[in-house]
Structures are given as structure tokens and as C-alpha cells.
Amino acid sequence: MKSEKFQKTFFLTKFSFKRDWLKLSIWSVVLIGLFVGVAAKFNGLYGSKAAIDQIIKTLKSPAMVSLFGKMPNGPYTSADVFASEMTVFMAIIAAIMNYYFIIHNTRGEEESGILEMIQAHAVGRLSNLTAALLESFILNFGIGLIYAVGLQFANLTGTNANGNFLLGLGLGAVGFMFASIAAVIAQLTDNSRTATILSYLVFGIMYIGRMITDVSHPKYTWFIPMGWVEKLSTYKNNNWIPVFMMLGLSVILVTLAFYLNSHRDIGSGLIATRPGRAKASAFLRGPISLFWRLNRVSIIVWFLGIMILGATYGSVFNTIGDILKTNPMLKQLLNTKAINAANVLIIKEFIAILMIVFAALALIPGLSLINYLKTGETKGYLEIIHSTRTSRTKLYFSLFGIATITSIAVLFAGIYGLYAGGNAVMNHHIAMSVFMRGFYGYLSPLLVMLGISAFLIGWLPKLTSLNYGYLVLAFFVQYFGKLLKLPDWTEKITPFGFIKHVPVSNFDVATFWWQIAIAVILVIIGYIGYRRRDLIIN
Amino acid sequence: MLNTNIPTLHVDHLQKNFGKFQALKNITFDIYPGEVFGFIGPNGAGKSTTIRTILGILRASGGKATIFGKDVFKDAVDIHKRIAYVPGDVYLWPNLTGGEIIDLLLKLGHSHHTRRTSQLIELFQLDPTKKARTYSKGNRQKVALIAAFSTDADFYIFDEPTSGLDPLNEEVFQNEVLKLKEAGKSVLLSSHILSEVEKMCDRIGIIKNGEVVETGSLDEMRHLTRTVIKVKTQLPTPELETLPGVHNAVMGNNQTLTLSVDSEYLENTMSYLSQKQIISIQATPPTLEDLFMRYYGSTNEVDRREK
Structure with a gap:
């Protein structure tokens, strides 16, 4: 690029790849492994006509539509089933990946002062932003191409080259679209935390938008950029228009990001940081209130966000819990009472699937809070606290406590949202106690997961992020286990596999107690390690 | 107290x-x-x-x-x-x-x-x-x-x-x-x-x-290190360099001699110089920087030589 503004862009892009290679490799390997691995199993899973018919019936139910998107019209092959199960899910993971890289490499670099150092050299104003976007472009379409080639090799029944490349590149395009959304938002705020929160807010609104439109009026999903990926109609119509729409929107957003970037000063955002109080409030007085003060915005956003998500899922209960809609014949066979019971059962089954979604989402802020013992330590924020009379014991248990309360509160918010949203639309209310069965059931695995992080912080502080990977694995196994017919033992590799199928089944007290015992042991062992080890600074 | x-x-x-x-x-x-x-x-x-x-x-x-x-x-x-x-x-x-x-x-x-x-x-x-x-x-x-x-x-x-x-x-x-x-x-x-x-x-x-x-x-x-002395004498001081504890004696312009003396040999050196009829003398106690350099300068020199 010749323009002054883009000097050294390619050099910075190359440098970005060198700097990020490990993270890029891990993300790529996990995404490709997941996608291609599932594809490779699919002929075996859904090869027969009977198996396909059965899964299609499930996927066409409103509950599944709200999770995976609307199915195109039949007849169906293994490839169709694959495309409808994987598309939305892979798009969500792509969003997480791109948000992380873009915000970290643009606003994050600026915040840490690295950009200032780079920009002092013969480097263009827009070079760093462009380099970050180029890196993400190459990453998304690189992964997309490998998806396509992987699908060629998996050779699903009903597959074709056009569809394989459409799905692969379509997922690449949706990833890059999220990258450009983050690039714009990173220009608005003056710190990466707020940029991340705002980006996920945009994501959440789009997700809820596509869910509501999918269930009620699929036509309107066209209005939601995140929904475009569903409109690919892979293997059925092979519609390339959404890919171009996503690329078009990306171009507009990138141009906007460039415009905003060249019209602001380094280190500043359009949303300025306001001055604050000259003295601390009486409330801010110790580690617990400090951690609350530092994280209150994100905790409240999580709490309300998950509650809204729950309410939105709940608002489709009347569609889901209406078996007469999908099967009017039943009216002659069953009496009203039996039909109601069947409806309630379907809803309970749906809640059981949603439970893992809420539990995984509730764990994200919890794990990030408890990991602050390590991240705050390596970044140096806790050094000055460690030099005060605040003991390690107090810090450890304060953060563990806040993390636990946050996770439990967020889980409850999701369930309460579900309850409120569901009963607002249903004629036959489901009692709160049914929802609470799900809540109680998931408490113990939640605590085991937090306990694992506490243990890692005490003994293997370098590996704390490993627990996020374990959470993703747990989510994948619980969410897709049935659909992908994973072997039974896979369920038992995470604490979530041991609790009963709540709220369909009753809450199992025995499991609750032994899992709580494990969590307590993990926390205590972690504490012993944390108390005696060196703190890592820089 | x-x-x-x-x-x-x-x-x-x-x-x-x-x-x-x-x-x-x-x-x-x-x-x-x-x-x-x-x-x-x-x-x-x-x-x-x-x-x-x-x-x-x-x-x-x-x-x-x-x-x-x-x-x-x-x-x-x-x-x-x-x-x-x-x-x-x-x-x-x-x-x-x-x-x-x-x-x-x-x-x-x-x-x-x-x-x-x-x-x-x-x-x-x-x-x-x-x-x-x-x-x-x-x-x-x-x-x-x-x-x-x-x-x-x-x-x-x-x-x-x-x-x-x-x-x-x-x-x-x-x-x-x-x-x-x-x-x-x-x-x-x-x-x-x-x-x-x-x-x-x-x-x-x-x-x-x-x-x-x-x-x-x-x-x-300061006792551990050398005092820098600038001295001008009536008579020449040929034996100065051979005296114990005297280092880096350099003759500058104006017949002014600059030398460093180990603390323990200060008295010895002074009595020698006084025999040579001192015209002017100026003694500078070592600064912390000199002390610091004494510990660090030497290894740096060695490092440089090794390279």
C-alpha cells in the first residue's frame, strides 16, 4: 500500500502473525477439529433415512429452531442435517474469536502503550488497525477454506462442492463481519474492557433478534446480520447472496472504523472517560468492595443480559409447548389434561437443554473473576495490595466468594428470566419450583468448575486459562452430545455429566453433596498452594 | 527514645x-x-x-x-x-x-x-x-x-x-x-x-x-576508595608513580598533576608531596558515583575486553 496512512501495514501484519501464532494455532486447530471432526462422523450418525427423519423432526421443533435456526424445506440428506446443526453454533464461536483478536490487537495495544511506540516509527496512522483486520481476514478465510476442503473429504451424503465452499466461506465471512463490528466499537471507547462489553451487547441483541424472528417470522431474520448466515441454505439452495451481504457490511464497517480512527487522537475514544470522585465512597473499603467496584458494570451486564436471554427463550414456550401445532391428530387421541402434560414435558426437555447454556454463560464471569487472582497478580495490580495488611487468605476467599455469588446469581437470572418470560405467554403456568430444580441441580457442577480454577491458581497459575477450554468442552458435550450421538463416557469427563436430567428429573441430593465435597477439597488444596507460593509479577 | x-x-x-x-x-x-x-x-x-x-x-x-x-x-x-x-x-x-x-x-x-x-x-x-x-x-x-x-x-x-x-x-x-x-x-x-x-x-x-x-x-x-588529588609543586616528582597506593598520575597543563590515592596511603603520599614544595592542592573525596563505578565499572571493562 502506497498511501502514507498505510505505511508498513504488511510488515505489521506479518509481525502480528509472529506474535499471535500460538493463540491463532490453538483457535484454528480447535475450530477446524470441531467442525471437520463432526462432519467426518455424520454419515455414520445420520446415514439412514429413518435416522434423518427422526432428527429432522427434532430440529424442526420450535425449541430447536430457537437454538439452531430455521430448517429449509425438505427432503433432507445427512449434509442438510449437518449444515443446520453446525452453522449458527460455528458462527457464535467465530464471533468470540474475532472479538478477542480485534479488540486485543487494536484497543488493547493502544491502551498498553505499545501502539504509541510503534506509531513513533515510520508507520501509517491506519496501519495497525489494518494489520489487525488483515490478520483476522486471513484467519477467518483460512479456516473457512479448510472447513470447505474438510467437507470435501468428509464426503457427506447429499453434499456438493458448491455447498461445501459456501458453508466454509460463509462462516469465514460471518467471522470477519464480527471482526469489523469490533473494529468500529474499539474506536468508540477508550478502553478494551468497555469495547468488549459493548461488542457482546451488539452480539446479544443480534442473537436474540435472530432467535425471535426464526421462531415467529423467518422472513425478518434477513434484517439481522447475524441471521444472514442461516440464509445460506447450504446444500438446498446454496445461496451466495448472504456471503456478499456480510462482506458488503464488513466493507462499510471497516470504512467507518478507518474514518473514526483517523478523526480521533491516539488513546482517546469518542465516548470520553469522565472525571470521577476525588475521594472514595464509604463503601469502597476492602478487597471485596474493590472487586465489586471494578467489576460491577460487567456483573450487572451479565446478570441482566442472561435474564433477558432467559426471558426471550421463555417467550417461545407457547410455540414450543404446543404439540397440537405440529401434530393436530393428537387432539382426537388424548384428552386436554394429557395434552397439557405432554406440552409441559416438551418444555421441561427444552429447559434441560437451556440449563447447560445458562450454566456455561454463568461460569464465564465467575471464572474470569477468580482468575483475577492470577491476572491481577501478573499485571502488577495486586502487588500494592499484597504489601498491605490484607492477607492472601482474605484475597483468595474474597475473590472466590464474589466469583461464586456472581455465577450463581447469573444462573438464577437466566432461570428466572425463563420462568417470567414463559409464564407471560403460556395459559398453563409452570411452577417456579420446576425451574428451581434445574437451578439446584446445576449448583454443584458450577462450584466444581470454580473449584478447579481455584486449584489451578494455587498450584499451576500459568495454566489458569485451561479451565475455559474445559468449560467449552463441557458445553460441547452437553449441548451436542445427543445430536452427535457421542458415546456415553464423554458425558462423564465433566462434572455436568453426573447430575440428573433436571428439571425433567428431580434434583439429586446425593450427587449435589459429593460434588460440593469435591469443590470444597479443590478450593482448600488451592488455598494451601496459593498461601505458600511465590506471587508472579511481570 | x-x-x-x-x-x-x-x-x-x-x-x-x-x-x-x-x-x-x-x-x-x-x-x-x-x-x-x-x-x-x-x-x-x-x-x-x-x-x-x-x-x-x-x-x-x-x-x-x-x-x-x-x-x-x-x-x-x-x-x-x-x-x-x-x-x-x-x-x-x-x-x-x-x-x-x-x-x-x-x-x-x-x-x-x-x-x-x-x-x-x-x-x-x-x-x-x-x-x-x-x-x-x-x-x-x-x-x-x-x-x-x-x-x-x-x-x-x-x-x-x-x-x-x-x-x-x-x-x-x-x-x-x-x-x-x-x-x-x-x-x-x-x-x-x-x-x-x-x-x-x-x-x-x-x-x-x-x-x-x-x-x-x-x-x-569513602575509605574504601581513592581520593583524587590535583597538585602543583615547585620541584618535580619523579618517584610519585612508584609510590604505593598511587594510581593514574597524569600531568595536565599548567604543570598540574592529577592522581588518585588509596585512602590508606594518603598520609604517605602527602608527606612525599609536601617535600616537593606544594604550590596549590585540591583534594576531592570520592562521590557515590565513583564508589559505584568501582564495583561496576571494572566488570564492564572486563566485559568489553572480552568482546
């Missing part, structure tokens, strides 16, 4: 290993009440590691360190009730204001915002309403310094506290340390700004590659 025989800080053969790397090999020194102790050495010599070990942030691999007679790791919380610390790199929570952080740090030490705190904010000219993310390095240091100075502790530890301060603030810092000293407090000041150490510290410890190679007052240390 304070009992000056019991050290506030006692460090005895302290060692710290990070894996195979020996960061601290042998750290030994004491700090007494009412004393400002200068801890000098270049980057990477082990200053911050020593400080973090005596704060109980790192666990010693060998040796012993006590503050107020208590073990620095086991009794860290007890000790921390009576100390104030300013780290070398001050990291502050970006979304809190400087004022909030100062108050929080005070409250963590069971103290609170007093008139003195406000006075210090004024003296250091800090705007406490700004979010920490907008502060420069110097301003972040000021936040930690204000919190430390308005804490009523017995032992103050400063790790390169003035590296980001402007000269005006540096003076405020020096005055405040002086007040602490007058009040009988102990101060550990790690620095590589030698003029600051020379001006403020009663005793000095020089650390090199994880070892304290020298401790003592500046005067005591």
Missing part, C-alpha cells in the same frame, strides 16, 4: 532462586530505626527481588529475613500492619480515580483520609478526580507515594520511587522522607539515582548480581 540497637529489618544471607537462576545469592544487611538506607545497584541486580522477598510476596529459598523481629513470609500480615510500600512500577485499576485508590489503600491499612492526605495531594499536585487510566507514570507513582506518606507506619519501603517524578515533586519526596527520619522511622530507598541517595541516605548497600557487596555509611565507604 527508640532503641537503636534492634534493627527494624534484618536480612541474613538471603537467597532466592527462580528455577535454576539464582536471583539472590547472598543478601545481608540491617536497617535501624531513624535510618534511611539506600539500596543501590543497576537494573537486574536484584533490588526489586530483595524487596519483594522481604515483603513476603516471594518466598525465600534460603537465609533469613525478619522485620520487627518477625519472619517476613510467615508473619507477613502482621508485619504489613506497620509498613508502607511504593512499588517500582505502580499499576492502578484503570477505572478508579486516583483519589479513590489513595483512600482504598489507606483503608486497607485500617487508616483513613486525613488532612495530611489532602495536604500531600496538594504538595504533589495530583488531580485526584482523574481516572487512573489517564495518569502518566509519574502521576501513578504520586498516588502510591501519597498513600504511603499519609500512612502512619514504622517502616517505609520505596522501590525507585522518583523515576517518573519531575524535579519539583522529587524535592517534595525528599522533604517527606526527611520528616520520616526525624520521626524515628526506618526507610528503605532503592534507587539508581545516586545523587538522591547521596543526599538522603545514612547508610548504603550496594548490590551486584544478587549479592550485597558493600554496606556502610558514605564516609565509611
